[in-house]
Amino acid sequence: MSSVPAQATPRRAATADPPPLYRVDDLEAEARRRLDPVHRDFFAGGAGDERTLRANETAFDGYRILPRVLRGGGERDLRIELFGETLPMPVLVSPTAFHRLAHPQGEVATARAVGAAGTVMVVSMAATTPIEAVAGAADPPARLWFQLYPQPDLGFTASVIRRAEAAGCRALVVTVDSPVFGRRDRDLRNGFLDLPPGCRCENMRDPESGRVRDIVMDATLDWARIEWLRETTRLPIVLKGILHPADARLAVEHGVDAVLVSNHGGRQLDGAPASVDALPAVVAAVGGRIPVLLDGGIRRGTDILAALALGAVAVGIGRPVVWALAARGEPGVRQLLDLLRAELARAMTLAGAVRPADLTREMILDRVPV
Numbered sequence: 529m530s531s532v533p534a535q536a537t538p539r540r541a542a543t544a545d546p547p548p549l550y551r552v553d554d555l556e557a558e559a560r561r562r563l564d565p566v567h568r569d570f571f572a573g574g575a576g577d578e579r580t581l582r583a584n585e586t587a588f589d590g591y592r593i594l595p596r597v598l599r600g601g602g603e604r605d606l607r608i609e610l611f612g613e614t615l616p617m618p619v620l621v622s623p624t625a626f627h628r629l630a631h632p633q634g635e636v637a638t639a640r641a642v643g644a645a646g647t648v649m650v651v652s653m654a655a656t657t658p659i660e661a662v663a664g665a666a667d668p669p670a671r672l673w674f675q676l677y678p679q680p681d682l683g684f685t686a687s688v689i690r691r692a693e694a695a696g697c698r699a700l701v702v703t704v705d706s707p708v709f710g711r712r713d714r715d716l717r718n719g720f721l722d723l724p725p726g727c728r729c730e731n732m733r734d735p736e737s738g739r740v741r742d743i744v745m746d747a748t749l750d751w752a753r754i755e756w757l758r759e760t761t762r763l764p765i766v767l768k769g770i771l772h773p774a775d776a777r778l779a780v781e782h783g784v785d786a787v788l789v790s791n792h793g794g795r796q797l798d799g800a801p802a803s804v805d806a807l808p809a810v811v812a813a814v815g816g817r818i819p820v821l822l823d824g825g826i827r828r829g830t831d832i833l834a835a836l837a838l839g840a841v842a843v844g845i846g847r848p849v850v851w852a853l854a855a856r857g858e859p860g861v862r863q864l865l866d867l868l869r870a871e872l873a874r875a876m877t878l879a880g881a882v883r884p885a886d887l888t889r890e891m892i893l894d895r896v897p898v
């Protein structure tokens with residue numbers, strides 16, 4: 529008679545159920561096996577020596593969470609309020625380009641998973657599915673925000689904003705850390721220049737000519753353009769790519785509705801600080817006048833907890849979504865969001881917080897050497 533090991537993995541039924549997911553990083557390993565190496569490098573890579581890319585993740589090792597005990601509270605309530613809406617958890621999907629390089633269903637699969645989770649998907653201007661199709665894809669519908677690289681052609685920029693508004697996007701995320709494209713050695717070495725046939729940045733289609741325009745990184749971008757955007761749309765505006773506290777103050781003065789502390793996942797200025805290291809000074813500069821969000825290096829529920837305790841209202845995830853999509857399609861992104869929600873709830877329970885608002889600055893010990 530054969531014995532059954534105490535920790536036997538349950539035999540899975542022969543259905544399309546994805547295998548269990550134990551940690552976010554498992555998705556990366558799985559995705560790496562599936563992806564074309566050139567596309568894998570595009571998704572994984574950063575600028576220059578990838579110092580900032582590495583720092584985004586390792587910086588979280590330097591924070592220690594000081595838990596409170598005997599606080600009771602029962603079930604955790606992860607909901608947050610943002611722009612007058614209640615989100616089920618403080619985790620958003622940050623904009624990432626070219627989802628159809630990760631999975632044939634691309635942004636449609638991502639939107640369906642985000643719709644099921646009830647949180648926000650920030651759709652990239654460089655999406656490979658038109659915003660209208662992303663908006664129509666999910667049931668329940670995903671809450672969509674639209675990410676914009678302001679183009680030098682103001683008429684075209686306004687037409688893209690109108691498309692996003694008409695598709696039901698509820699905020700405009702303006703990326704301000706990209707006056708020029710970061711120098712990404714991996715892509716240069718791989719000669720990654722073009723999307724495969726049939727795969728295009730559909731949000732760049734010119735309404736008059738029908739031609740798909742190239743995305744221009746505009747080095748003339750300045751605060752006057754933010755004023756123009758403020759006059760051009762009534763959507764809440766989020767500035768993405770703020771690291772300096774003085775810029776956070778200027779954002780408030782220019783009527784911006786939120787700032788997203790981000791270094792673009794280490795893909796723009798190599799040598800910039802880890803997002804989480806830049807967060808406290810930005811939070812102090814903003815002084816509660818507008819919400820502060822953060823992305824970069826979030827891989828665990830404890831990372832989310834640390835960012836919230838340091839003053840972020842919510843966090844964004846970039847690469848984990850791409851890995852989940854490449855590894856397992858829509859079910860993978862669902863699993864990813866479920867896992868992060870469960871990890872955050874457990875971390876909050878262990879730290880004695882019932883709601884995100886219970887997470888306070890004193891619960892994080894000052895940065896410890898790593």
Ligand SMILES: Cc1cc2nc3c(=O)[nH]c(=O)nc-3n(C[C@H](O)[C@H](O)[C@H](O)COP(=O)(O)O)c2cc1C
Pocket residue numbers: 570571572584622623624625652653654675703768790791792793794795823824825826844845846847848850
């Ligand atoms: C493959 C990839 C594509 C990205 N595309 C965009 C984009 O189109 N627009 C944008 O504002 N940021 C883009 N980003 C940056 C992300 O929005 C986000 O800031 C970053 O990925 C967060 O770091 P993380 O990957 O460690 O979560 C991209 C990042 C990656 C990795």
Ligand SMILES: CCCCCCC(=O)C(=O)O
Pocket residue numbers: 625654743792795
């Ligand atoms: C010129 C193509 C623009 C794609 C931008 C995607 C992006 O932001 C990234 O980090 O990659």
